[in-house]
Amino acid sequence: xxxxxxxxxxxxxxxxxxxxxxxxxxxxxxxxxxxxxxxxxxxxxxxxxxxxxxxxxxxxxxxxxxxxxxxxxxxxxxxxxxxxxxxxxxxxxxxxxxxxxxxxxxxxxxxxxxxxxxxxxxxxxxxxxxxxxxxxxxxxxxxxxxxxxxxxxxxxxxxxxxxxxxxxxxxxxxxxxxxxxxxxxxxxxxxxxxxxxxxxxxxxxxxxxxxxxxxxxxxxxxxxxxxxxxxxxxxxxxxxxxxxxxxxxxxxxxxxxxxxxxxxxxxxxxxxxxxxxxxxxxxxxxxxxxxxxxxxxxxxxxxxxxxxxxxx
Ligand SMILES: *Cc1c(COP(=O)(O)O)cnc(C)c1O
Numbered sequence: 001x002x003x004x005x006x007x008x009x010x011x012x013x014x015x016x017x018x019x020x021x022x023x024x025x026x027x028x029x030x031x032x033x034x035x036x037x038x039x040x041x042x043x044x045x046x047x048x049x050x051x052x053x054x055x056x057x058x059x060x061x062x063x064x065x066x067x068x069x070x071x072x073x074x075x076x077x078x079x080x081x082x083x084x085x086x087x088x089x090x091x092x093x094x095x096x097x098x099x100x101x102x103x104x105x106x107x108x109x110x111x112x113x114x115x116x117x118x119x120x121x122x123x124x125x126x127x128x129x130x131x132x133x134x135x136x137x138x139x140x141x142x143x144x145x146x147x148x149x150x151x152x153x154x155x156x157x158x159x160x161x162x163x164x165x166x167x168x169x170x171x172x173x174x175x176x177x178x179x180x181x182x183x184x185x186x187x188x189x190x191x192x193x194x195x196x197x198x199x200x201x202x203x204x205x206x207x208x209x210x211x212x213x214x215x216x217x218x219x220x221x222x223x224x225x226x227x228x229x230x231x232x233x234x235x236x237x238x239x240x241x242x243x244x245x246x247x248x249x250x251x252x253x254x255x256x257x258x259x260x261x262x263x264x265x266x267x268x269x270x271x272x273x274x275x276x277x278x279x280x281x282x283x284x285x286x287x288x289x290x291x292x293x294x295x296x297x298x299x300x301x302x303x304x305x306x307x308x309x310x311x312x
Contacts, residue, residue: 023295045164160192168196
């Protein structure tokens with residue numbers, strides 16, 4: 001199994017000038033340090049799914065992802081560490097012929113069998129629309145996936161299912177003394193992390209998710225609510241998703257965001273993952289600067305992952 005490197009993950013104060021001026025405190029929940037190979041929310045979300053796989057005697061995990069999917073790499077490494085095989089359905093048939101990028105190579109080196117699908121085939125298999133296009137559900141269905149790729153436990157694209165939300169909820173249990181002045185913040189890709197955090201909050205505390213993809217209004221809120229129903233049998237209030245800081249879309253890092261991230265890294269001596277974590281922190285600073293949080297607010301930003309490796 002995947003033993004954590006450290007639990008609880010560290011909580012560090014990170015209030016800087018802009019925030020202090022707004023009367024707002026910022027703490028970082030260093031979930032990026034939870035596991036060296038499967039860091040951040042991928043560890044939180046996969047843990048309960050791996051337990052289920054082993055309990056039910058599965059030998060193989062199947063999941064979906066794009067060319068640089070952190071989830072795909074995480075599943076490959078987690079499967080290997082748990083003695084399971086894995087298969088990854090990858091969006092983009094052209095990638096089959098291209099030299100492997102560092103991310104797919106890492107998944108493959110961890111023993112994952114990669115299957116390259118055209119965008120249409122991928123959509124059919126994974127049951128998701130293009131960025132922000134919505135269209136949850138659907139997909140080939142687990143029976144058909146198993147018929148094609150063998151007996152396996154199927155994990156959705158991005159890994160967000162009811163067990164993943166339960167795993168993400170554990171972050172909140174590591175934060176003592178949350179109350180009325182607290183806002184726990186995280187990036188939102190598929191919404192599983194936010195769903196778990198929102199569900200775990202004590203009364204009065206709130207959660208803020210920052211969408212990193214464009215056009216997710218409505219769709220992402222629906223996903224979080226769906227995960228709440230699936231994992232807890234009810235919906236929760238006290239959370240919202242900011243859609244104004246995606247920087248142009250998934251994976252886009254505009255110059256201003258890069259500049260913010262580099263400045264934050266210099267000031268605090270922590271390396272920021274750009275697609276999610278830097279967007280989250282930039283959003284929080286921007287919102288605080290604009291007076292979105294009442295003075296006295298204590299923000300806790302969950303550092304959900306590590307920067308990509310520098311590839312030569
Ligand atoms: C995958 C990922 C996310 C997205 O989490 P969701 O649960 O899909 O919303 C956030 N941050 C990092 C660093 C990630 O790798």
